[in-house]
Amino acid sequence: MTTSSIAGVTVTTQANVYFDGKCVSHGITFADGTKKSVGVVLPAELTFGTAAPEIMECVGGACEYRLAGTDAWVKSSAGEQFSVPGNTKFDIRVTAETGPYHYICHYG
């Protein structure tokens, strides 16, 4: 089951644009101060760095990801999530076949 909407948040109006727009997200802040972001990755293969640990929850489309120190590409589709440690890198690839990968990024 996918998370189609998130209520009771403050949205940052200016988007975060990464990799010339291959990844675009908007930050959201909850009443308790918790920050997350909602975003989309277009067809591309990208390498992201983390500061805090992240949980990437797929809410539409699909991607394959590869964590640092592993050789395996693992698929993540709508309703699924994967965890990435802090202070590391991970690869995401999105194909034209599956279309954009829509996600919620949970931190910490």
Next chain:
Amino acid sequence: MTTSSIAGVTVTTQANVYFDGKCVSHGITFADGTKKSVGVVLPAELTFGTAAPEIMECVGGACEYRLAGTDAWVKSSAGEQFSVPGNTKFDIRVTAETGPYHYICHYG
């Protein structure tokens, strides 16, 4: 003065991806049911169609727009807005120099 954040909303987690990602937005819904969107246009020249009238409020970067039936390109920068009637088309162009055009789209 720009609107940097919007409080008390429900955000739709799946992005709207237009023109192969040259425009990406996320829908937001207010407690009273009012819908708006927050989005970004990357460097490109695009033609949008409207259903309801729209007010495009710039919250970062800049664009030039041209309304249907006019020849003039008009600049819109952070803190400025422009209105588009319903059931029409308008052109937006964003250059690499000004960078992405970040906006809030108000309907109705």
